[in-house]
Amino acid sequence: MHKLTNRTPLSEAQEDYLKQVLLLGSGGEGPGRLEDTHPVSTQSLADQMQVKPASVTGMLKKLAALGLVEYEAYRGVRLTEAGYRVALEVLRHHRLIEAYLHEALGYGWEEVHAEAEKLEHHISEAFEERIAEWLGHPSHDPHGDAIPSATLELPPTTPNRRLSALEHGVRGLVARVATQDQDSLNLLAHLGLKPGAALQLLEQVAEGSRIQVGKERYLLPMSLAQVLWVHLEGGPHDG
Amino acid sequence: MHKLTNRTPLSEAQEDYLKQVLLLGSGGEGPGRLEDTHPVSTQSLADQMQVKPASVTGMLKKLAALGLVEYEAYRGVRLTEAGYRVALEVLRHHRLIEAYLHEALGYGWEEVHAEAEKLEHHISEAFEERIAEWLGHPSHDPHGDAIPSATLELPPTTPNRRLSALEHGVRGLVARVATQDQDSLNLLAHLGLKPGAALQLLEQVAEGSRIQVGKERYLLPMSLAQVLWVHLEGGPHDG
DNA sequence: TTTTATTTTTAGGCAAGACTAAATCTTTGT
DNA sequence: ACAAAGATTTAGTCTTGCCTAAAAATAAAA
Numbered sequence: 001m002h003k004l005t006n007r008t009p010l011s012e013a014q015e016d017y018l019k020q021v022l023l024l025g026s027g028g029e030g031p032g033r034l035e036d037t038h039p040v041s042t043q044s045l046a047d048q049m050q051v052k053p054a055s056v057t058g059m060l061k062k063l064a065a066l067g068l069v070e071y072e073a074y075r076g077v078r079l080t081e082a083g084y085r086v087a088l089e090v091l092r093h094h095r096l097i098e099a100y101l102h103e104a105l106g107y108g109w110e111e112v113h114a115e116a117e118k119l120e121h122h123i124s125e126a127f128e129e130r131i132a133e134w135l136g137h138p139s140h141d142p143h144g145d146a147i148p149s150a151t152l153e154l155p156p157t158t159p160n161r162r163l164s165a166l167e168h169g170v171r172g173l174v175a176r177v178a179t180q181d182q183d184s185l186n187l188l189a190h191l192g193l194k195p196g197a198a199l200q201l202l203e204q205v206a207e208g209s210r211i212q213v214g215k216e217r218y219l220l221p222m223s224l225a226q227v228l229w230v231h232l233e234g235g236p237h238d239g
Numbered sequence: 240m241h242k243l244t245n246r247t248p249l250s251e252a253q254e255d256y257l258k259q260v261l262l263l264g265s266g267g268e269g270p271g272r273l274e275d276t277h278p279v280s281t282q283s284l285a286d287q288m289q290v291k292p293a294s295v296t297g298m299l300k301k302l303a304a305l306g307l308v309e310y311e312a313y314r315g316v317r318l319t320e321a322g323y324r325v326a327l328e329v330l331r332h333h334r335l336i337e338a339y340l341h342e343a344l345g346y347g348w349e350e351v352h353a354e355a356e357k358l359e360h361h362i363s364e365a366f367e368e369r370i371a372e373w374l375g376h377p378s379h380d381p382h383g384d385a386i387p388s389a390t391l392e393l394p395p396t397t398p399n400r401r402l403s404a405l406e407h408g409v410r411g412l413v414a415r416v417a418t419q420d421q422d423s424l425n426l427l428a429h430l431g432l433k434p435g436a437a438l439q440l441l442e443q444v445a446e447g448s449r450i451q452v453g454k455e456r457y458l459l460p461m462s463l464a465q466v467l468w469v470h471l472e473g474g475p476h477d478g
Numbered sequence: 479t480t481t482t483a484t485t486t487t488t489a490g491g492c493a494a495g496a497c498t499a500a501a502t503c504t505t506t507g508t
Numbered sequence: 509a510c511a512a513a514g515a516t517t518t519a520g521t522c523t524t525g526c527c528t529a530a531a532a533a534t535a536a537a538a
Contacts (some may be wrong), residue, residue, distance in 0.1 A: 013525065042486060055526055057487055062524090074486060104343070105369045115363055122357045130344045203519060252495065281516060294496055294518055313503055313516060411486090 002013065008066075012121040015090050017059050018068060021079055022087035028178065029157060029229075030146055031091065033086045039076030085152060092148040093120040093128060095141035100131040102142040109194055110185035126193035144176030144195035144233045156173065161232065163211070164225035168203040176229035184224055191218060201230075247305075251360040254329045256298050257285045257307060259336065260318055261326035267383055267417065270330065273323045278315030324391060330357040331387040332367060334380035339370040341381040342376065348381035348433055349424035383434035383468065385413030402450070403464035407442040415468035423463055430457060432467065433436075 007145035010018075016059040024044050025037035042060070046053040079087060097116040101107040107115070132138075132150065139155040141147055146155050160175040174197045177188055188194070192213055202210040202217065209225040211218055220228070249257075263283050264276035281299070285292040291397040303310040307322035318326060340346040346354070371377075371389065378394040380386055385394050399414040413436045417428055427433070431452055441449040441456065448464040450457055459467070 011524075043484095051525090052527065053486065054488085054528080058525075071427060101366075105366070105373065107365075107369075111365075115366060118361045118363075119358070122361050124354055124357075126346075126350075127340075127344070132345070134344065249496075282514095290495090291497060293498080293517065293518085297495075 004063070010086065010124055014063060014066075014068075014076060015086065016049065017045065017063060018079065018083050018087040019090045019094075020045055021069060021077055021212075022084065022091070024048060025078060027087065028092045028162070029160070030178070031088070032154065032157070035082065037078060039078045041076050088148045088154075090120055092150075092152070093123060095145055095147040096128060096131055096135070096138075097136050098124070098141040098143070099138050099147070103135060104131075108189060110182075110189040112142060113180050113185070130200075138173045140195070142195065142201070143178070144174070145178075158231060160229040162226055163199075163201065163209050163228040163230050164204070164222060166204075166209075166230060166232075168201055170230075171198070171200045171232070171233040172230040173198055174228060175231040177227060179224075179227040184217070184227065188224065188228070191216075194218060199230070249325065252298065253302060253305075253307075254325065254360055256284065256286065256295075256302060257318065257322050257326040258329045258333075259284055260308060260316055261330070263287060264317060267401070268399070269415070269417070270327070271393065271396070273318060273320065276317060278317045280315050284316075290337065301443050327387045327391045327393075329359055331389075331391070332362060334384055334386040335367060335370055335374070335377075336362070337380040337382070338377050338386070342374060343370075349421075349427060349428040351381055352419050352424070353421070379434070381419070381434065383413070384417075397470060399468040401465055402438075402440065402459070402467040402469050403443070403461060405440045405443075405448075405469060405471075407440055409469075410437070410439045410472045411469040412437055412472070413467060414470040416466060417468060418463075418466040423466065427463065427467070432454075438469070459472050 021040050022031050022037070024040045026032055027036070031037075042053045042056045045051075045056045049056070060069060060071045060077050063083065064077075064090075065079055068086060069079055071077045071079050094116045097119050098109075098112040101112045101115055102109050129150070137149070138207045139147055146157070148154055160174065166172075174193055174195050176195060177185070177193070179185065193199070197213060200212045202212055204210075205219070208219055208221040208223075211220055260279050261270050261276070263279045265271060266275070270276075281292045281295045284295045284299075288295065297365060298464075299310045299316050301309045302322065303316075306319055307325060308316050308318055310316045313397075331357045336358050337351040340351045340354055341348050368389075376388070378386055385396070387393055397414065405411075413432055413434050415434060416424070416432070418424065432438070436452060439451045441451055443449075443457070447458055447460040447462075450459055
């Protein structure tokens with residue numbers, strides 16, 4: 001029996017599961033409309049949450065009973081409308097906090113993830129509002145990830161592509177750094193490859209992507225080239 | 240067996256208990272040196288934590304096993320040196336957050352407590368440092384409560400007295416508002432009775448204290464007069 | 479199609495931290 | 509001094525969220 005008029009506050013774990021179902025169920029471009037998501041496997045959730053698959057099954061049953069996910073045994077899980085809203089709310093908290101830590105408190109953009117991960121579950125709506133206000137209601141966080149609005153709409157997407165999928169010679173701006181791995185973040189930050197940075201793809205080789213950033217040339221391993229999303233120079237315009 | 244080389248991170252509940260043992264064990268003037276505290280009863284902790292006495296007993300045993308409190312059955316509890324340090328650290332977090340919410344994010348001084356209560360357990364040392372830096376390493380929070388330094392020293396105490404204990408005619412400045420009750424805070428805020436405000440005690444009556452604030456006169460109920468700590472005008476100097 | 483490998487679920491447990499009810503200590507009143 | 513009252517502790521449960529091991533379902537391969 002679904003409890004759609006759900007006003008029981010969710011636990012931290014529950015919120016985290018919902019967030020991950022959204023993230024894993026969306027393409028690499030980041031979360032979009034609920035209809036565009038695909039079901040998520042128990043295993044992928046277990047990996048993401050650093051937890052055993054059996055634990056995931058247990059939690060999914062609870063969330064299904066709350067009407068927050070649609071869960072069919074052996075068949076993966078997807079969010080309901082209600083679960084989707086919760087997930088977006090958590091994402092909004094996370095990304096606003098990242099932006100605030102970066103802009104207001106001088107955190108490096110590569111340092112903000114861990115702190116936001118803890119805080120996202122513990123701030124009030126008032127806090128959310130005040131930092132959003134202070135920041136001027138930003139549409140993207142320091143990693144280039146979209147921030148849902150107060151009414152949970154996502155900002156319009158721009159046509160970005162993975163560095164690893166570009167043709168040689170192409171120039172563009174880093175639009176998004178889609179990893180949370182601390183080592184990767186540190187390296188990319190060290191190379192100046194943060195959102196907004198200009199780069200040119202020299203060529204794709206077996207080991208990864210040879211690029212030029214300012215006057216420097218680097219060979220970026222495949223694993224990193226895949227998480228760097230690039231906005232093409234002179235690419236498609238929308239207006 | 241005490242585990243004095245304690246580096247197991249404490250739970251939120253454990254930190255809260257330690258904080259309350261410190262607060263309840265200190266006089267109304269707020270926490271001072273560990274030697275000046277008195278043992279705290281199970282009942283008073285239960286009241287403060289909104290929990291049944293049996294639950295308190297259970298937790299105290301755990302904390303005693305960790306070497307954070309000295310606990311003798313039926314006899315109350317006090318902090319050990321290690322527990323005292325944890326309690327001060329939590330208090331520092333709490334009060335720095337209150338100050339930051341007030342000064343940086345425009346929270347009213349009467350609104351900050353609830354938010355700080357949640358956040359105090361979830362911020363990193365880096366976060367603590369950055370907001371302390373931003374604030375200029377303040378010695379007191381918006382309620383006038385002392386903030387332990389990064390090395391956990393308490394700022395020198397000033398000779399304040401409860402409004403309810405003053406003689407009529409006396410003038411002074413509000414030094415501290417020692418309540419966390421939201422209704423009381425709202426009322427005091429409404430009357431402009433925040434730390435720094437000047438007032439004069441007209442007379443003590445059975446129902447409370449008749450005072451003058453600016454051009455207004457109020458009869459402040461006993462319960463409120465007891466939580467208002469006043470710094471006497473032209474009072475004892477220390478230099 | 480049948481076997482094998484992989485994924486997922488079930489079953490049973492554990493640790494925190496709360497609760498209730500019952501037992502036991504301490505204090506207090508006379 | 510002693511009994512009643514009040515405070516505290518013990519004993520036994522419950523819920524949450526995780527675990528491991530074993531069973532079952534699905535998917536892949538022969």
